[in-house]
Amino acid sequence: MFFLKIILNLLSLIISVVIKIRNLFFDYRLIKIQKSKIPVISVGNLNIGGTGKTPHVIFLIKLFVDEKNISVISRGYGRIGNKTKKVILKKFNHIEVGDEPLEIKSNFINSKLEVYVSNFRYEGVKLIENEKKCDLIILDDGFQHRYLHRDINILLTLYDKPFYDDRLFPVGKLRENRSYVKRSDIVIVTNCPNNLEKRKRKIIKSNILKYSTSPIFFTSVKYLGFFDKKNKKINNINREKKYLIITGIANPNYIYEYLKKIGLNFEKINYKDHYNFKISDIKEILSLSKKFDYIITSEKDWFRLKHFNKFFNNFDKFLRLKIEIKFTDENQKIYFHSIISKLLSK
Template sequence: MNLNAIFLRSFRILLLPFSLLYGLAIVVRNFFYNKKIFQSASFNLPVICIGNLSLGGTGKSPMVEYLLELLHDKYATATLSRGYKRKTKGYALANENTNAIDIGDEPMQFHTKFPNVAVAVGEERIVAIPQLLHDKPGIQVIILDDAFQHRAIKAGLNILLTVYDDLYTDDFFFPTGDLRDQKTSAKRADIIVVTKCPLNLSASEKEEIIKQLNLLENQQIFFTAIQYQTPYHIISKNEKPVSLNDEVLLVHGIANPQPLKNYISEISAAYDEVSYSDHHIFSIDDLKDINKKFAKIQSSNKLIITTEKDAVRLLKFKEQLLEIPLYVLPVKPVFLFDSAEAFNNAVIDFVNSFKKDDTETAI
């Protein structure tokens, strides 16, 4: 552990009193919901919630995209997100003129990759869903992105994500830890997905994790790993595999870049990085800094790699990017232990369980 990590951990321990106050507020809030003092609204259509108990990257966006890929050809599908770090407020529905500033980077990513999906944002999801159904009355299923802790809406299917090497059972309330909800809230999940596992996760380690999570009888558990795809140019979309002869400048503004950095180090000759905070809004000066750092790389075999989430925030510099070898690295979750079919069936069965008239969209 380096000195910065030791300092950060020590500093966060000093914040324990704030964590206890925060945790108390969360426990009281959940108590009120559990006792129905605070009411949760249900909608008469399939609502799937993707979320986690902690701050940071657990792989929610790749899981949302996995569900969109699974559902969008079969059902009129919509996603609803908060739209973190967008410059707008309130409800908004993506259209052909929308950009990441309007709706946030992750919703823009969904909108770009799935143009036939209704992509909406709104801080108050209980208000945004009726507006979404008014704008798109044919919607048959809604995917709530990062909404597990938002109990004003009672989703029909709750999918909780937790990272393989940072399980919620090992965490503590923010700011000492990263928990934004209490551990017992995991009992509300119908499905728990352990994300970012090694591809060679053993059956014995799988069983140890299941034992640690202490699932209820009605809960299903799945294990996924990150699978990176072939990079494509941010503008031309031409693909370019990275080889062991290539030197890479990695540009990222994501919550947990370590798996990405590990992967780039494995597939390239060497890499340097330009890192930003999660959901960073890129400026023209940032692009100049990236170009300067890229120019310093001496190899003739060099390229810039960024994430899909970062790419949607860079696209506003379309003209400047035309001649830059900036490639986007797609990612998707792969289910381990041949469990993809079981997961898919659980989701499809849930959606099909709603037999209603298409005009019914009221709470």
């Protein structure tokens, strides 16, 4: 164990040096940074794994969709191929564009929002600029993608695992050293409890301000309830029934805690984040489902599971748990909007 610790620390040191050199190349423009004609907001994080980037992108879109024509660029994690594409719900599935772009697009079917997948984000930008319909671009998971200039850098960090209590990979789960929080224009502490104490808020702010003087906001998850395959809300969830929870997300514990809180009797199967289900998995799920009254999955997982619709045609047990992001204090909403507007006007 002692020698393993030494090896991990050495690897972490080497990675730290490589990251520092890379960032210096960007800082001194030894690597070219492309700039869009359209304002760009990036939403990202320092750590490996989930901090709620996609739900926060959706949250950001909802704040501005009525006043701006927005386009989102995502890498489309987990998809096959790297071609830049515009996401069309009826044309593409998660294998072609990834699950998160589909989730974003499906939340704004009746709006002008466009979603693109592009490994090289500037290719996505050029496609958007050529269409001449957009006045705001949002990057999903763009904090480390420094090849593209952004007008606003929003950094997310988890309430129960903030970056200042973590270390660089492989010792910890950070993709970059804590010091690079200085690139952020706004910091959002995510997955906070609804009744976040002022004392705790003050401690968190104090720790973040050691690394950045950016404005700090706090958000929590609001559970919108359960929806069936036809997107119809189930108003009365039966607590006497048995539920099987299927997830393939970075941190499903928040879902488990919510289901316990509302008194559901459930068992769980968790796959790795962005897991691409195989036919054998689907057959196993269908076999297991015989012991349960319903299967519950997250919205993101549903876009991977629905690829196997032919197996679920006569299967009405599926429920999707929908969420949205909210500020822990609604007074923050006006302040947040004003800061975004001010930064975009520079």
